Amino acid sequence: HTSYASLGSAVQAGVGRNGMDCVTLKHPSGASVSLYKFGAHITSWKLDTKKEMLFLSENAVYDGATPIRGGIPLVFPQFGGGDLPNHGFARTSHWDIRAVESNILVMELIDNEKTRGMWRNYAFRLLYTIELGAKTLKTTLTVVNRGAEPFEFQALLHTYYGLVDIANVGVVGLKDHAFMNKLTNHSVSQENSKVFRFDGEVDSIYTGSPRSLHLTGTGLAGSGDSVEIEIGATGSTGHDVVVWNPHVAKAKRMGDFGDHEWKSMCCIEPGFVAKRTTLHPNGEWSLYQTLTATGVDK
Numbered sequence: 001h002t003s004y005a006s007l008g009s010a011v012q013a014g015v016g017r018n019g020m021d022c023v024t025l026k027h028p029s030g031a032s033v034s035l036y037k038f039g040a041h042i043t044s045w046k047l048d049t050k051k052e053m054l055f056l057s058e059n060a061v062y063d064g065a066t067p068i069r070g071g072i073p074l075v076f077p078q079f080g081g082g083d084l085p086n087h088g089f090a091r092t093s094h095w096d097i098r099a100v101e102s103n104i105l106v107m108e109l110i111d112n113e114k115t116r117g118m119w120r121n122y123a124f125r126l127l128y129t130i131e132l133g134a135k136t137l138k139t140t141l142t143v144v145n146r147g148a149e150p151f152e153f154q155a156l157l158h159t160y161y162g163l164v165d166i167a168n169v170g171v172v173g174l175k176d177h178a179f180m181n182k183l184t185n186h187s188v189s190q191e192n193s194k195v196f197r198f199d200g201e202v203d204s205i206y207t208g209s210p211r212s213l214h215l216t217g218t219g220l221a222g223s224g225d226s227v228e229i230e231i232g233a234t235g236s237t238g239h240d241v242v243v244w245n246p247h248v249a250k251a252k253r254m255g256d257f258g259d260h261e262w263k264s265m266c267c268i269e270p271g272f273v274a275k276r277t278t279l280h281p282n283g284e285w286s287l288y289q290t291l292t293a294t295g296v297d298k
């Protein structure tokens with residue numbers, strides 16, 4: 001076991017729900033981010049005001065096998081259904097701490113017998129860099145092909161935002177982007193709204209690399225109660241953003257999600273899903289999102 005004392009004052013290790021290993025990164029301002037080593041799954045991002053910015057279901061399961069419902073699940077190497085379990089195996093694998101600096105924590109997942117058995121014996125390295133500021137959280141997922149043959153993959157940061165009431169929430173920055181609607185067999189439309197509002201179930205893949213999004217009306221950060229989302233990717237031909245809310249019917253069908261919880265969450269998920277990218281031996285791909293809580297109490 002790593003002796004966490006050597007990880008410096010900013011990083012504390014602990015035991016979370018059901019005895020699962022977790023790690024907390026603290027900022028001098030009082031802000032903090034916590035994750036489980038299971039899935040390198042961030043389950044909490046708090047500002048110095050102690051306001052929790054992310055959604056975590058009250059019915060989430062912590063058994064070290066089921067993906068935790070909420071926070072920031074990591075999707076790799078598959079988005080949605082297919083040969084692998086839904087959204088792939090990164091979020092149900094055990095990650096290790098690779099490095100710690102003052103306000104940066106790096107988690108790592110390398111291919112293992114289980115992943116090689118599930119995914120054609122491919123050799124990969126995933127690095128997940130978490131950087132915490134007083135009002136910011138930057139997360140970067142890097143995929144490296146450390147094998148001798150190319151592989152195709154999808155990857156995504158499946159971010160669940162906590163909301164006071166989704167009826168007050170708007171997403172600015174999607175206007176003029178094309179999107180595939182998963183609810184109508186991936187039919188393609190153009191977003192016309194300057195401020196996108198959640199009216200009913202939403203499950204859309206926006207393409208064309210939306211870079212700056214503004215999630216307004218979260219009711220959590222403070223007076224301005226909103227989050228700026230800056231997205232970037234390297235080593236690929238752009239990225240996508242999935243926007244999701246299950247609404248009433250799907251919420252009822254999800255066992256690890258409260259029937260009424262759809263009102264207090266939405267997912268804005270930067271990633272690489274619309275098309276698979278091929279990563280050649282020694283190739284590297286990375287995607288980041290920088291979240292900034294704005295309008296916070298000064």
Ligand code: TA6
Nearest residue numbers: 067080086087158203242244269
């Ligand atoms: O990102 C949206 C989505 O693909 C939805 O279709 C819904 O299935 C959601 O992900 C949650 O998937 P999960 O496997 O975590 O239940």
